[in-house]
Amino acid sequence: MERLAKINNDESVPVHPDHDPRHPLVIFGDHRFCAGECLDVQRMAGPHMHSQIELNFVLRGRMSYWFDGRELTIDENRLCLFWGMIPHQVTDREEGTQFVCLYVPMSVLLGFPNLSRFRNAVFRGAVIEAMEMRPWESEVFKRWRDELLSGDAELMEIVRSELTARVMRIEREGWRDLREQGDAIASLGKRDADWVIHVEKMLRFIGEGALSEISAEDVGRAAGLHPNYAMTLFRKAVGMTINQAIIRHRLDTAQSLLIATDLPITEVAYESGFGSLSTFYEAFQRRFKEKPVLYRKRLRPSG
Known part of the structure; x- marks a missing residue:
C-alpha cells in the first residue's frame, strides 16, 4: 500500500518520491482551522507530528493511539484533544471505526487567560478527554467538518467561533488527562494585546x-522581543522555559525516529538536533528513564 502524507488542508496525497523512507513524517501545518477529509480511521505506518491542536471525536467504534510512549484508547462518542507536536500514531481500531478530526491553531489556547491550567497540561503532553458530552455532539462535529471543508469563508468563521467555545467548555465542564499527567501552573496576569502573537x-x-542550532535568544529575536522579556513571557504562557521547550521538541523527534526508523542511535541524536551524543543520552535518560536502545526495543512495533 502506498504510504500517505498530509498537507495543509489535511488532504491525503502520495508521499513525494524524494521523501526519505527512513524518517518519520513530520508535518508543520499552516496554523489555520481545518478538518481531516477522511472519516474512516486507518492505522498509521509510524508516529508523526504537526503544529496545531488536534481534536478527535469518535463517531462509532474505538481507536487506539500510541502517544508519547503510551497506548491510549478512545471510545465511541468521546472527544479528546492534544498538541500535535507530541509524536502520535493510530495503532489500532475496531473495524468500521469513524471519527471527525479537526485542527485548531495553538493561538486558541494562548488567547484565553482562564485556560491556563488546561493550556499548560496540553503543552506538557496531556491527552485531554472531555468529561461532559451531549447526545447531539456527533451531528455538530460532522457539520463543523463539512463546513471547514466547504471553503466558504463565512461558514468557516462561524465554525471558528463555535469550536473555540467548545474548547472553552471543556475547561469549564471538566476534563481528565488520559496520561494522568495534568498539572496546574501559574496563569498570566495583565498582558499587552500582542503577547499571543509573540508566543505563537x-x-x-x-x-x-x-x-538545528538555536538558542533562547534566537527564539526571542524571531518574535521581535528582547531575550529577557521573551523568556519571561514564554514561561508564563507555556509553563516551561524556552530551553526546556527546545529540548522537549528534540526528544519528541528522537523518540519518533527510534520507533519509526532503523537509524543508528548516533544518527538519531544528531538528526534530532543534539550537538553531542553525551548531551542526548543525558537528556533522554532524564526524561524516559532508560537508554535509547532499550526504549527502541521496548516500544518498536512488532512485525
Whole structure:
C-alpha cells in the first residue's frame, strides 16, 4: 500500500518520491482551522507530528493511539484533544471505526487567560478527554467538518467561533488527562494585546528550528522581543522555559525516529538536533528513564 502524507488542508496525497523512507513524517501545518477529509480511521505506518491542536471525536467504534510512549484508547462518542507536536500514531481500531478530526491553531489556547491550567497540561503532553458530552455532539462535529471543508469563508468563521467555545467548555465542564499527567501552573496576569502573537511565533520557531542550532535568544529575536522579556513571557504562557521547550521538541523527534526508523542511535541524536551524543543520552535518560536502545526495543512495533 502506498504510504500517505498530509498537507495543509489535511488532504491525503502520495508521499513525494524524494521523501526519505527512513524518517518519520513530520508535518508543520499552516496554523489555520481545518478538518481531516477522511472519516474512516486507518492505522498509521509510524508516529508523526504537526503544529496545531488536534481534536478527535469518535463517531462509532474505538481507536487506539500510541502517544508519547503510551497506548491510549478512545471510545465511541468521546472527544479528546492534544498538541500535535507530541509524536502520535493510530495503532489500532475496531473495524468500521469513524471519527471527525479537526485542527485548531495553538493561538486558541494562548488567547484565553482562564485556560491556563488546561493550556499548560496540553503543552506538557496531556491527552485531554472531555468529561461532559451531549447526545447531539456527533451531528455538530460532522457539520463543523463539512463546513471547514466547504471553503466558504463565512461558514468557516462561524465554525471558528463555535469550536473555540467548545474548547472553552471543556475547561469549564471538566476534563481528565488520559496520561494522568495534568498539572496546574501559574496563569498570566495583565498582558499587552500582542503577547499571543509573540508566543505563537516562538512556539512555531521552536517547532520548525529545534533540530538545528538555536538558542533562547534566537527564539526571542524571531518574535521581535528582547531575550529577557521573551523568556519571561514564554514561561508564563507555556509553563516551561524556552530551553526546556527546545529540548522537549528534540526528544519528541528522537523518540519518533527510534520507533519509526532503523537509524543508528548516533544518527538519531544528531538528526534530532543534539550537538553531542553525551548531551542526548543525558537528556533522554532524564526524561524516559532508560537508554535509547532499550526504549527502541521496548516500544518498536512488532512485525
